[in-house]
Amino acid sequence: MLERHGEDVITRNAYGARCLNSPDALFADVDFDLRPLLFPAIVALALLSVIAGVTQSSWRFGAGLLLASLLVAALLARLLHRVVVASFGDPETRARRRLAQFLRLHLVAAIIGRDKAKSAQ
Numbered sequence: 001m002l003e004r005h006g007e008d009v010i011t012r013n014a015y016g017a018r019c020l021n022s023p024d025a026l027f028a029d030v031d032f033d034l035r036p037l038l039f040p041a042i043v044a045l046a047l048l049s050v051i052a053g054v055t056q057s058s059w060r061f062g063a064g065l066l067l068a069s070l071l072v073a074a075l076l077a078r079l080l081h082r083v084v085v086a087s088f089g090d091p092e093t094r095a096r097r098r099l100a101q102f103l104r105l106h107l108v109a110a111i112i113g114r115d116k117a118k119s120a121q
Contacts, residue, residue: 002018007022007023007024008020008021008022009021009022026103026107028099040077040080041073041074041076041077041080042069042070042073042077045066045069045070045072045073045076046066046069046070048065048069049062049063049065049066049068049069050062050066052065053065053066
């Protein structure tokens with residue numbers, strides 16, 4: 001703790017920045033991933049290529065499919081990303097929903113607790 005001003009406290013985070021901690025304000029830093037689902041697409045296509053090569057008893061067939069799958073992976077990743085966004089919303093929308101849910105669950109309890117503490121004084 002660096003400073004205290006009534007109920008407000010100033011601390012320092014792991015990066016060395018000063019942080020205001022206040023019972024009357026909510027500050028949120030929401031990070032979300034904007035990259036398409038490239039890695040899962042590559043893994044899924046690579047597995048399918050290996051399985052196809054094993055079932056055909058031909059490593060050349062499997063290797064050819066693997067090479068083709070790497071070429072198609074970026075297109076498939078974009079398609080998967082569009083499906084996810086269409087189904088669940090973009091990353092910002094999903095983050096806002098999670099934040100709203102957190103506030104619904106915790107904000108009322110915090111206000112009630114603060115009011116009880118003030119009335120007990």
